[in-house]
Amino acid sequence: MAAARGAGLSAAALLALLALLALTAGRGGGGEGQRGSPHPLPPGLREELRQRRRDLRRLAGGGGEEGEAAAGGLGCGDLRLVTGVSVLGWGFTKVVSRAALAGGGAVALKSVHGAGREVRQCVQRYGAPAGCRRLAAYKLLKEVTLLRRLQHPGIVQLRGQCYDNSGDAEIRVTAILELGSPLEMIQLLQTPWEERFKICLSLVKLLFYLAHSPLGSIVLLDFQPRQFVMVDGNLKVTDIDDVSTEELSCKEDKDCTLDFPTKSFPLKCSAVGKCEGINEKKNLFNAYRYFFTYLLPHSAPPALRPFLSDILNATGDLRYGINETLKAFEKVLHLYKSGLYLQKRPLLLEDYISLKGFRMVEREDYKCWPSYSHLGCLLSVHGAEEAAAICNSQMQCQSFIITQQRTWTGRPLASFQSSLTDLIPDTSAVVYIKRLASSEERLQRQ
Ligand SMILES: Nc1ncnc2c1ncn2[C@@H]1O[C@H](COP(=O)(O)OP(=O)(O)O)[C@@H](O)[C@H]1O
Ligand SMILES: [Mg+2]
CATH class of the missing domain: 3.50.4.10 (Hepatocyte Growth Factor)
Incomplete structure (x- = not known):
């Protein structure tokens, strides 16, 4: 089926589909627990796997070459030659290590965190370790597919991948990424305002891209500082397996409340039955509560403070969308760069x-x-x-x-x-x- 659509598929998408096929083919005890496996998978897990597979297939097969990273890059061969591997961090699903490439330079390697919360909770629920690891591997595959299709300076760059199914039990997925350093909020609070403003501006540009992405308006479901890293002083999102390109469906306005722990926003239900701009708004409010409130106001040049409070107020009550927010940031940047913010002083x-x-x-x-x-x-x-x-x-x-x-x-x-x-x-x-x-x-x- 991949061959039949071959003309419309990029080499990169094809690779992801092949990995998917390898995962679902279930080598030696894998599979979805059908086909006479000694431990059939529980129906709930089977359904979850099916859903993730569907999600992944849609993402992998939906696009042409346009906007995608060139095929090639680093692969399994390069991984066999890396040295100095050390763990950098982990989350619920994945573990990330730093490694030195044989040809020089360092990269970050992402793989499934077998002892992570996602796999553990799944095992508790379904008692099927191999199936649960596969569920997590789908998430990583989704991330690789998205990283390939979404190209932006605010998104960590995918430098290659390795789907290794040479072992007898299961396929291993490794994403090879540009290396960053985890975001240290406390440290950031001690940097000059200009650097903190740069981080907020990069975030706004990223959210602008996500709102108008080739895949539609994308919401980061797990939006937290720990999903970002710094690369050469630039903020980049690294954890994008937990995103959605769907906007919430609705019948009436009251189906469209955007809830946060401290605030709720009533949104409109559009004629086509979608909550209007809900993805964009969710990202923006998260940017406000996790980044802008901490990084923007403190020790800003006095003459810029009224403009910054406007931004904080307007994003804090979602009066601005991402387009207006970007415009407001660019205005502040202009005032700052041109020195127009300086108060008239004696010479x-x-x-x-x-x-x-x-x-x-x-x-x-x-x-x-x-x-x-x-x-x-x-x-x-x-x-x-x-x-x-x-x-x-x-x-x-x-x-x-x-x-x-x-x-x-x-x-x-x-x-x-x-x-x-x-x-x-x-x-x-x-x-x-x-x-x-x-x-x-x-x-x-x-
Ligand atoms: N490219 C990278 N460079 C350096 N550290 C990274 C990189 N990507 C992720 N990390 C670190 O690894 C942690 C886990 O990665 P993440 O993708 O968030 O996994 P999970 O989905 O399990 O939360 C991140 O919180 C971050 O600190
Ligand atoms: Mg994470």
């Missing part, structure tokens, strides 16, 4: 002497929060004027330079120092010295 730079052609030797100095460096006080600024305002507000600050380093928004980092010694020539740099500081030092030297 503080006049209190500083600029020494062109010099910079300071890098060495340990006083710390400030939230510094981009552990060694001293390194902050993102719009320009020398804003740096002067910061230096004025810090007792220890005597001088600063605007470095060549840029943050993700393109703003320069300024390095603030407590002394004037150790100047070295650098044609591209300028040192700004507090006038007061320079005269005080002169006085001290006399």
Whole structure:
């Protein structure tokens, strides 16, 4: 049947279908407990397996090449050569390990967590360990299929997969992913506002993509920070087996209440019998309660705060959809990048002497929060004027330079120092010295 539809199927979808066939064919004691197996599967489990298979087949077979990752990538051969395998984390269904590839570079390997809650609960219920592991394997296969079909910077990249049915009992599914690091909310709270804003913006862009995805509007059913990882400072969702592309069916408006522990939202039932925008709204409110409330407001530039509270209010009561939310975020980004948020101040730079052609030797100095460096006080600024305002507000600050380093928004980092010694020539740099500081030092030297 796959061959008959071959023209419409990508190589990647075909691979997933083949894995599915291998799973359902039930090698040596596998199968769904029919065909004379010594331990027939309980009907409930058989039904669950059937449902997952249907779900998977629909996802795997539904698309052409368009938007999918190129076939190829890493496979079972590469897995046999990896070294330094160590567990990174686990959830209810899967366990994830870090591994070094033979050719250099590291990846994350996802497989079924045999001792995880999902398999354990299933075994308790049905007493069929092999069938339960297969149920979990379907989930991972669903994730692989989705990762292949959904391409976005906010979704962890699938680098390959391995369906290994060479063992005698069951097939092993391994997803090979780009390596990230688990999200540490506490750590994030200590990073500069600009970095926290970037994470929220990436999330908004991801939700925008999910709302308009090639598979329809996708809801993340288990939306929690632990389903995300950071890759090179970018937020990416990694756990996408628990998603739905279906919007809730309804007969009348009262079938469409979106419930959260602290709030409920009545939604409309559309003419086609679907709760309008329920998937998009569920994602957005989860983004609000798990990310925006923690990451957006705290230590934001004062002039941006009214815009940020608007975003918080409008997403917190779902007045905004994802399109408006993205627009509002982009407006804040624009204000921030262009320096329009800066309040009009007197020209503080006049209190500083600029020494062109010099910079300071890098060495340990006083710390400030939230510094981009552990060694001293390194902050993102719009320009020398804003740096002067910061230096004025810090007792220890005597001088600063605007470095060549840029943050993700393109703003320069300024390095603030407590002394004037150790100047070295650098044609591209300028040192700004507090006038007061320079005269005080002169006085001290006399
Ligand atoms: N690409 C990755 N890089 C680093 N860690 C990851 C990666 N993917 C997942 N993890 C870690 O593994 C944990 C379990 O993965 P997840 O897909 O959420 O499994 P489950 O479906 O069981 O919850 C995650 O919470 C995360 O900490
Ligand atoms: Mg998870």
